[in-house]
Amino acid sequence: MLIYTIKRFFEMVIVFFLFLVISYLLFNAIPGNAFSSLLLNPLLPPEAYQKTIEAFGLDKPLYERVQLYIINFFKGDFGYSYTYYPRTPIDLIAERLPRTLMLFSIVNVIAFYTGFLVGKILAWRRGSKSETWITIGSVFSYTVFYPWFALMMLWFFGYKMDWFPLGKFLVPEKWYDSPYTSDEIFYTLIIFVTVSSFLLFLIFIFTRNIESLQNRRNVRFLGLISLFALAATYWTNGEAALKRFYAADIAYHMILPTFTVTLVAFAGTALLTRTTMMEVLKDDYILTARAKGLSQKRIRDRHAARTALLPVVTSFIFTIITIIDGSVLTESIFSWPGMGQLILEAVVQEDIPLAMASFSFIGILALIAHFIADVSYAFLDPRIRIKSEN
Amino acid sequence: MVESLLEVKNLSMHYDTLDGNVDAVKDISFTVKSGESFGLVGESGCGKTSVAMTLLQLQPDNSVITEGSIKLDGKELIGLSENELRKVRWDSVSIVFQGAMNAWNPVVKIGEQIREAMREHYPENSKQQNINKINELFKMVGLDESISERFPHELSGGMKQRAVIALALSCDPKLIIADEPTTALDVVIQDQILNEIKKVQDLLGLSLIYISHDIAVIAEMTDKIAVMYAGSIVEIGPTQEVFKSPKHSYTRALLDSTPSIRGEKKKLRSLDGEPPSLINKIDGCSFSPRCPTPTTQCKNQSIEMRLVKVGDDHFADQCCSGCVKNE
Numbered sequence: 001m002l003i004y005t006i007k008r009f010f011e012m013v014i015v016f017f018l019f020l021v022i023s024y025l026l027f028n029a030i031p032g033n034a035f036s037s038l039l040l041n042p043l044l045p046p047e048a049y050q051k052t053i054e055a056f057g058l059d060k061p062l063y064e065r066v067q068l069y070i071i072n073f074f075k076g077d078f079g080y081s082y083t084y085y086p087r088t089p090i091d092l093i094a095e096r097l098p099r100t101l102m103l104f105s106i107v108n109v110i111a112f113y114t115g116f117l118v119g120k121i122l123a124w125r126r127g128s129k130s131e132t133w134i135t136i137g138s139v140f141s142y143t144v145f146y147p148w149f150a151l152m153m154l155w156f157f158g159y160k161m162d163w164f165p166l167g168k169f170l171v172p173e174k175w176y177d178s179p180y181t182s183d184e185i186f187y188t189l190i191i192f193v194t195v196s197s198f199l200l201f202l203i204f205i206f207t208r209n210i211e212s213l214q215n216r217r218n219v220r221f222l223g224l225i226s227l228f229a230l231a232a233t234y235w236t237n238g239e240a241a242l243k244r245f246y247a248a249d250i251a252y253h254m255i256l257p258t259f260t261v262t263l264v265a266f267a268g269t270a271l272l273t274r275t276t277m278m279e280v281l282k283d284d285y286i287l288t289a290r291a292k293g294l295s296q297k298r299i300r301d302r303h304a305a306r307t308a309l310l311p312v313v314t315s316f317i318f319t320i321i322t323i324i325d326g327s328v329l330t331e332s333i334f335s336w337p338g339m340g341q342l343i344l345e346a347v348v349q350e351d352i353p354l355a356m357a358s359f360s361f362i363g364i365l366a367l368i369a370h371f372i373a374d375v376s377y378a379f380l381d382p383r384i385r386i387k388s389e390n
Numbered sequence: 391m392v393e394s395l396l397e398v399k400n401l402s403m404h405y406d407t408l409d410g411n412v413d414a415v416k417d418i419s420f421t422v423k424s425g426e427s428f429g430l431v432g433e434s435g436c437g438k439t440s441v442a443m444t445l446l447q448l449q450p451d452n453s454v455i456t457e458g459s460i461k462l463d464g465k466e467l468i469g470l471s472e473n474e475l476r477k478v479r480w481d482s483v484s485i486v487f488q489g490a491m492n493a494w495n496p497v498v499k500i501g502e503q504i505r506e507a508m509r510e511h512y513p514e515n516s517k518q519q520n521i522n523k524i525n526e527l528f529k530m531v532g533l534d535e536s537i538s539e540r541f542p543h544e545l546s547g548g549m550k551q552r553a554v555i556a557l558a559l560s561c562d563p564k565l566i567i568a569d570e571p572t573t574a575l576d577v578v579i580q581d582q583i584l585n586e587i588k589k590v591q592d593l594l595g596l597s598l599i600y601i602s603h604d605i606a607v608i609a610e611m612t613d614k615i616a617v618m619y620a621g622s623i624v625e626i627g628p629t630q631e632v633f634k635s636p637k638h639s640y641t642r643a644l645l646d647s648t649p650s651i652r653g654e655k656k657k658l659r660s661l662d663g664e665p666p667s668l669i670n671k672i673d674g675c676s677f678s679p680r681c682p683t684p685t686t687q688c689k690n691q692s693i694e695m696r697l698v699k700v701g702d703d704h705f706a707d708q709c710c711s712g713c714v715k716n717e
Binding site: 209211212213214283284285287288289290291292293294295296298302303306307380381382383 | 446448472475476477478479480481484485487488489492493494495496497498505506507509510511513514515516517520541543557
């Protein structure tokens, strides 16, 4: 396993290097540069344009710039953003990333879990009327033109019903006299969500060894209750109590985008789960499980869905990348100022340092996601574990 | 006289398919006494496995039991709800499946898969109790204790089949249905597994239903035998007697197609034709088109299929029981 991991790591480094070079070249293939628009201003002397170009090193030949960029990249120097000068790309990403991370990690987890749940039930109820209708619904939401759908949701729930805000991630009026910046609140929220999901995970891991199913269920339920109690005490005491008001504002703004993206994104997982699980249900060990007298639910969850999970998890891990790049569309429609909008801006304005920094950041995370996919696959499927050890 | 553990009476079952009803099991009756081993033999597709699956009602969703009764220990199984059946499954009757290769879930450890069944039927057992019992069972079937912590793909075919036997014994059943447990194994392992089953059966005093197309294996394993053809039992009786004086021409043909180690070399006879499609209703004797020695009555298909007594506890189909005598 160790040799395999090391090998994979070296592959990742090479791929990343190629990724950097190719994306840099691609950005330079766009005609003009970030400052071309200066030329349109007749009041500006051409020397000023020339000076700006020189100041940012854009007059140097391409191969020299690539070389310089890569060397600086590995030194940790990403330059300055052209459009937000003198801010650095890292600075900008650090500001935008928590917002995207928060929204899309929650969206992805919810969409994956709903999709898996729905797919599981669809396969199990094969041939029933509800199966037909839910499948048709899933296919609809899988194929629907997303921008239109998102706008419709915004129109209906935001404007017509007036239940949810029309975009943005906070109500500015509420924040005028806020002692906190929105970033601080975001960090608090992220830490809260991470810690509570980690605790939830621990509860499930540590109760796995309880032999009696009844006891296991009770202990898990108890754990869940105490987790809620813990969360409640956290938000009502100390500093968190002061932040609660602002955190609630952000959470309220997250509901509609979460709901919309989930509706669109769950269908892919649901249909994939349905297909793989229907294959699994034909296998002999399902018959063994039935003959053993296990309950229907346990056969479905423990035997059928567990094995059907493998391809579904792979597809999920590849969508993790969207957590970081943020769906550009979603962020534009819901005016959510995250990474997606930042990248869009950088590309449109040919802000090469910013675009390169964002892309390489996503690239690194994509590579890590693929790596996690491989490792978790080995964790889920013992058959692969053996092969990779050899 | 030992009382009968399993009593199957006039059991009929068909599969509902797009092409029509497939009559897989037609009017079958037999009894299994406690401690007895009962053999079910017949060619592929004659309904052996359908019978086995129907006993625990594990048959596919498109099957319909049209009539009959299955009594286990005096308790009627047909008409029980799924939850009631779950209590019977594995607790009273367990199955050693056809393909041990695929009987295990590939992503769950062997020990966990056995414990899962025990958890269901002995909810009050502690984990250590269950582990101890599994180790005991593994010893009985000749497996190492460490197998519990292995995944199915790490075992050989023979080991998997032994583990399946341990699995079948895990909840102290009264009856084990062995559905061609040795089909996928080579002859040496086959022999070992058969000995294992026999040993376990004697040790625990279990009843056994042994299903196979291999009449030689059946002869070795069972006290009583039923020969199935096209969904019905054509001959049933004590194994020794059926082998010594087969009354039905299909039984005769089966015996003739099996080589014998002792005695003079004989050319093996094979049967012409194919087993009938079970979709079409057959009037009269279903075996008559392939019968090597048909009588005119058979050809006209005028005799109904019905078992008649041909010896002590020995019954055969009335049509063909005549055929053999005429030879």
